[in-house]
Amino acid sequence: MRKNPRILFWLIIALTIFAVLIDIPSVNGLSVGPIKQKINFDINNALRIAGINGQIAFRRGLDIEGGTSMTFRADMAGIPQGQRADALKSAKDTIERRINLFGVSEPIVQTSTLTTGESRIIVELPGVSDLNQARNIVGTTAQLSFWEEGATGSAKIASSSALPLGIAQVLKNPVKTNLTGNDIQQTSVTFDTNTGKPQVQLTFTADGTQKFADITKRNVNKIVAIVLDNVVVEAPNVQQAILSGSAVITGNFTTDTANQLSTELNAGALPVSLTLLQSQVVGPTLGLASLEKSLLAGILGLVIIIVFMSILYGRLGVLASFALFLYTLFVLAIFKLSSLTPYGITLTLSGIAGFILSIGMAVDANILIFERMKEEKRLGKPTQAAIEIGFSRAWTSIRDSNVSTLITSAVLYRFGTGAVRGFALVLAIGVLVSMFSAIIVTRTFLRVIYK
Amino acid sequence: MDIIGKKYFYFLISLIVIIPGLISLFLFGLNLSIDFTGGTLITVSVPKQATQKDANSVSSLLEKEGLKVSSTQTSNNLVMVRTETMDQKQDSKFVSDLFSVKGAKQEEFQSIGPTIGAETTTNAAAAVALASIFIVLYITWSFRKIPKPASSLRFGICAVIALIHDVLVVVGLFAIFGHFFGVEVDSLFVTALLTIIGFSVHDTIVVFDRIRENLKRVSGLSFEQVVNESILQTLDRSLNTSLTVVLVLFALLLFGGDSIRWFVVALLIGVISGTYSSIFNASPLLVLWQELSEKIKRDKNK
Numbered sequence: 001m002r003k004n005p006r007i008l009f010w011l012i013i014a015l016t017i018f019a020v021l022i023d024i025p026s027v028n029g030l031s032v033g034p035i036k037q038k039i040n041f042d043i044n045n046a047l048r049i050a051g052i053n054g055q056i057a058f059r060r061g062l063d064i065e066g067g068t069s070m071t072f073r074a075d076m077a078g079i080p081q082g083q084r085a086d087a088l089k090s091a092k093d094t095i096e097r098r099i100n101l102f103g104v105s106e107p108i109v110q111t112s113t114l115t116t117g118e119s120r121i122i123v124e125l126p127g128v129s130d131l132n133q134a135r136n137i138v139g140t141t142a143q144l145s146f147w148e149e150g151a152t153g154s155a156k157i158a159s160s161s162a163l164p165l166g167i168a169q170v171l172k173n174p175v176k177t178n179l180t181g182n183d184i185q186q187t188s189v190t191f192d193t194n195t196g197k198p199q200v201q202l203t204f205t206a207d208g209t210q211k212f213a214d215i216t217k218r219n220v221n222k223i224v225a226i227v228l229d230n231v232v233v234e235a236p237n238v239q240q241a242i243l244s245g246s247a248v249i250t251g252n253f254t255t256d257t258a259n260q261l262s263t264e265l266n267a268g269a270l271p272v273s274l275t276l277l278q279s280q281v282v283g284p285t286l287g288l289a290s291l292e293k294s295l296l297a298g299i300l301g302l303v304i305i306i307v308f309m310s311i312l313y314g315r316l317g318v319l320a321s322f323a324l325f326l327y328t329l330f331v332l333a334i335f336k337l338s339s340l341t342p343y344g345i346t347l348t349l350s351g352i353a354g355f356i357l358s359i360g361m362a363v364d365a366n367i368l369i370f371e372r373m374k375e376e377k378r379l380g381k382p383t384q385a386a387i388e389i390g391f392s393r394a395w396t397s398i399r400d401s402n403v404s405t406l407i408t409s410a411v412l413y414r415f416g417t418g419a420v421r422g423f424a425l426v427l428a429i430g431v432l433v434s435m436f437s438a439i440i441v442t443r444t445f446l447r448v449i450y451k
Numbered sequence: 452m453d454i455i456g457k458k459y460f461y462f463l464i465s466l467i468v469i470i471p472g473l474i475s476l477f478l479f480g481l482n483l484s485i486d487f488t489g490g491t492l493i494t495v496s497v498p499k500q501a502t503q504k505d506a507n508s509v510s511s512l513l514e515k516e517g518l519k520v521s522s523t524q525t526s527n528n529l530v531m532v533r534t535e536t537m538d539q540k541q542d543s544k545f546v547s548d549l550f551s552v553k554g555a556k557q558e559e560f561q562s563i564g565p566t567i568g569a570e571t572t573t574n575a576a577a578a579v580a581l582a583s584i585f586i587v588l589y590i591t592w593s594f595r596k597i598p599k600p601a602s603s604l605r606f607g608i609c610a611v612i613a614l615i616h617d618v619l620v621v622v623g624l625f626a627i628f629g630h631f632f633g634v635e636v637d638s639l640f641v642t643a644l645l646t647i648i649g650f651s652v653h654d655t656i657v658v659f660d661r662i663r664e665n666l667k668r669v670s671g672l673s674f675e676q677v678v679n680e681s682i683l684q685t686l687d688r689s690l691n692t693s694l695t696v697v698l699v700l701f702a703l704l705l706f707g708g709d710s711i712r713w714f715v716v717a718l719l720i721g722v723i724s725g726t727y728s729s730i731f732n733a734s735p736l737l738v739l740w741q742e743l744s745e746k747i748k749r750d751k752n753k
Contacts, residue, residue, distance in 0.1 A: 063710070071567065223678055276538075279568045283496075293708035301699035302704060342541035350639055353711050356703060357646065357718065360696035361653075367695070368657065371688040400593050401653035407585045408649035413644065415578040418619035420642050427646070 005339065005447035014443055016326055017361055019333035059106075059339055060126075061348030061422065062293045067126040067280045068134040068135035072274040072401030074111075074119040079272070088119050091272040093260075095123060121274065129283050132139050147225040148215060150175035169247055170225050177215050177224075183208025187262045189255070190248065198258035200249045217241040294352045300310050301356050302328065313370050319445050320366040320438075327437035345429075351422035358430025363407070365438030368394040387446050391439065396433065456678040458735035465616060465694055465732060468724075474624015475630060481622070482629030484637035486652050487572050489565035490521070491537045492498075494529055495547070498554040501525040504554065506532070512548045516541055522633065526709050529558065536562055549713040570587075579618070582645060587611050594659065598666050605740055610655045613733035617651045620724040621717055639714040647721030650696075654689060654729035661685050662734065675738050682734050693726040 010110035062069050079087050087111045092111050099107045108124040147164070150173040167174045183204050190201045215224060216238050225235040225248070236249050299344050303322065338345045345351070378397030382390065405427070413423035454461070493513075497505050506523040509530050513520050518541065524531045537545075540700050542560055549555050587607040594603035621644060628634035661681040671676060697719065704715045 049692050071512060073566075073743040104708040179753060275722065279560070279562045281557075281560040284557070290708045290710055291705055294697070294703075297703045297706040297708075300702040304698045304702055305695055308698060349708075349711055350642060353703060353707070353714065354646075357696070360699040363695050364653075366690040367688050368689045371685075371691070375684070385620070393664070396664075397657045400590075401656045403589060403593075404652040404656060407589060408582050408645050408652075411578050411582040412645050415574040415581075416638075416642070420638055423642050423646075427506060427649075428506070 005333070005444050008124040008403045009448050011442060012319060012326070015328060019326075019329040022336050023329055053326045059346045060279070060291075061171070061351065062124055062126060063349050064128045064280055064288070064347065066129055066282050066288075067124065068128045068130075069122070069124045069279065069346045070134065070276060071278040072121045084119070087272050088113070088121070092121060093276070098430070099123075099125065101448055111160045112387075118265065120277070129281055134281075137246070145181075145227045146177045146179040146215060147171060147174045147227055147324050148177055148219050149173060149222050164225070164230045165346050167225055167227065170223050170232065170235040174225065177211070178307065179208060179215060183211060183316045184376040189262050198253045198255045200258050200262045201248045201323065202249070202254070204245045204247075206245070210242075212247065215246075217306070223398055230409065233398045235372070237277065292351055294349060294356075298352065298359075302359060305359065309363060309387055312367075316370050316373075318448075319449075320363065320370070320442060323366065323437045323441045324359065324362060326441055327433055328436065330433050331358075331430060334433070337359065346422055347427055348422045350420070351426045354423040354426040355430060358427055358434060362399075362434030364439060365434060366397045366442060368398055369442070384450050387443070387450060391443055398439070402435055415444045453679060453684060453733065454682050455735055455738050456676050458731075458739065461731035461735060465513050466618075467615070469619050470624055472620065472626055473651035476623055476626040479626060479630040480634045481626055483636060484564050484635040485533060485568070486638040487568050487636070487696045489536055489568035490576070491542075491560070491562040491685070492533045492556060493534070493542075493561075495530045495532070495549065495552075496528055496556050499528060501528055503528045504710065505555070508552050509555070512545060512551070513537075515543075515548075516544060525635070526706055529709075530555075531732050541724055542545070554685075571638055571641075575638070575644075578641065578645060579648070582648055583604060583614060586614070590652075590656070590659070594663060594708075597663055602642060605737060606659050608660065609717075609733050609736045609740070612736060613655050613728040614648050614651045616728045616732055617647050617721055617724040621647060621721050624720055625717065629686045634713055639711070643714050643717035643721065646718060647725060650722055651725035651728060654725050655733045657688065658682055658685050658729055658734050662737070673740050678734050678738050682730055686730065689726055689730055693722060696722050 006277050013368070015200070016282055070325055074091060076087065088111050092109055096109050099109070106126055110122045111119065112122065123134075145164075149166060150169050163174060185205045185208070187203070188201045189198055191197065192199055205299045219238045220241060222238060223235050225232050229235070234249055271307050302324070306321040309320050309324075309333050311317070313320065335345050335347065369390050372394045373386045376386040376389045376393075377383065409424040409428040409431070412422055413428070416424055484555050491647065493509075495505075495509050496744065502525065505527050510520040510523050510532050513532060513534055516537075518534045518537055520532055520534050522533045542557075542562075546557050549557060587604075587610070590607035591603045594606045597603050597606070625634060625636055627641070638718050658681060661684055662678055664682075665677050666674075669680075672680070700715055700719045700722065704719065707715055
């Protein structure tokens with residue numbers, strides 16, 4: 001490597017081009033002056049061709065995007081120890097499903113269990129700035145009900161808005177039965193012994209068994225609709241009266257959809273009551289104003305550093321500024337690419353502050369190296385030797401100081417929540433990338449120039 | 452320049468900054484935000500520059516509902532009101548009442564239950580303690596090959612004393628700010644403290660690294676001389692780095708907006724203190740320790 005900095009040089013150039021492609025925002029139908037052609041650019045199209053599905057985008061935190069965040073305590077007191085994890089997952093799935101019904105884009109629903117055994121559900125709803133509305137989407141426990149065909153013309157037809165979504169398509173005169181989610185003991189996914197197709201198995205409680213037997217008795221060859229939170233999830237045809245207290249829902253399931261329905265029914269069966277511990281609502285205008293301010297401060301910070309470094313170290317400073325510019329491109333590309341992974345980085349105001357701070361710290365490695373080079377040159381060493389010695393001597397202090405910052409960010413990540421975590425993650429990524437940019441990038445450039 | 456020779460003078464300067472802060476900390480304590488105490492923070496925007504009158508009418512709406520308002524603050528066109536924990540019903544009542552104040556709109560509502568508040572406090576304390584312990588361990592390990600008479604554990608401990616110095620400076624000053632200017636300490640402040648810890652150690656290590664290198668290379672100089680020489684050799688770097696970071700923080704302070712203003716101030720104080728402590732406290736302490744242990748040895752031999 002030392003003999004041929006060119007390979008490394010071109011590698012850095014390639015990485016830079018890649019980072020730029022990732023970083024630039026999607027362009028749609030931009031027309032450029034004399035060229036009368038429209039330019040379309042979307043990195044996601046390129047990714048799709050490369051076989052990567054998913055959208056890459058900067059994920060903005062609620063403090064920037066505006067929205068609601070809520071932390072709930074899930075009350076597990078009434079649920080046996082062994083079923084608690086399932087119950088929590090069911091509750092999470094229920095909340096997710098409700099949010100989806102509501103049409104909130106990019107919601108985040110997370111569960112966490114504290115060392116004390118307390119379970120929490122954290123919900124973030126970008127764009128929703130009405131706490132009541134948000135609270136209602138999430139708040140109540142899942143409601144499962146079974147509907148049957150009522151006698152024609154006997155009951156007055158209720159106003160359609162009060163009826164579950166989609167019931168009109170399956171039942172002419174829908175009537176709610178007395179069987180509810182509380183009557184289900186357990187659900188599971190099984191496979192049909194004949195066809196091998198997945199199906200959802202329901203087991204009722206003793207009470208539920210009786211109710212279910214009555215319903216199926218009077219509805220043979222008719223449809224009974226299963227309604228969850230006012231939406232028809234399934235409308236199976238009853239083939240015979242079921243007295244055993246267990247039922248299967250055969251439908252056109254894949255294993256995934258069967259699992260989903262089973263979880264949803266479980267959500268109705270295992271109601272977890274939620275207590276709101278913490279909530280935050282940020283209006284969209286406030287967030288945007290903060291973002292603009294932070295970006296301005298960031299750009300200004302970068303310019304200040306570039307000017308400062310160029311004055312202090314002349315040509316070397318310009319080079320370091322260039323490396324710093326690449327550093328910014330790399331970090332932004334990592335932020336954007338992270339949205340493809342489950343560990344997507346959300347940009348919050350404190351995260352942006354962490355990033356801007358890390359730009360300042362990134363320069364430190366270069367300052368360390370350059371000061372060392374100055375010293376070596378003062379001792380009469382030729383430039384090229386001074387470069388090499390500068391880098392190798394500065395390395396131990398760069399390593400040790402950066403490791404200590406990484407330790408701090410790891411501790412922050414472990415103990416922090418929300419904004420603090422975002423800051424820690426950004427700081428850690430910043431430190432790692434800065435070591436790469438300050439050492440490898442700057443050194444390669446210097447070697448190419450002073451060859 | 453003889454920094455080691457004047458070490459007591461530099462220690463004195465540190466004490467002059469730290470002691471008023473500590474007194475203020477014991478007398479008034481920190482002005483804790485709802486992140487620690489639990490409670491509700493409401494931000495309301497008004498069409499023009501917010502006045503005390505706006506703040507009063509907003510808080511009277513809340514008091515009408517039987518909520519205790521503990522503080523109000525205005526900034527540009529925003530009014531921030533802090534109350535005891537309120538629920539969504541009380542908030543929606545408040546939002547509908549808000550129409551009586553002309554053009555006012557709720558921009559932000561943040562409510563934190565007391566459980567979360569207590570948790571944040573414990574986590575913050577644990578994080579600072581844990582980070583310090585890990586850093587001592589890392590330095591002790593990283594400096595394990597240091598030649599006699601120095602000991603690597605001493606390097607670790609001195610770095611942490613410098614770190615505690617910086618934490619005390621920032622916490623003390625914020626106790627003063629909190630009492631006299633109503634500045635609140637929130638979870639972002641804890642983040643700032645931990646960043647300062649990282650930065651302080653970062654700075655100290657650069658000097659220590661040079662001491663380590665010089666101890667190996669240079670012979671014939673006393674420990675004191677080696678330390679002094681090392682501080683001088685790294686002085687340019689220390690000042691330049693701090694200056695860059697300080698400049699960036701100034702940009703954030705002036706243009707970064709209100710929500711992170713005090714966060715940036717904490718960082719700014721911490722970075723300046725961190726640079727000072729790594730030059731004037733950490734390394735001189737090493738020398739002081741060395742002198743003391745030699746003196747004890749001599750006394751024993753007598």
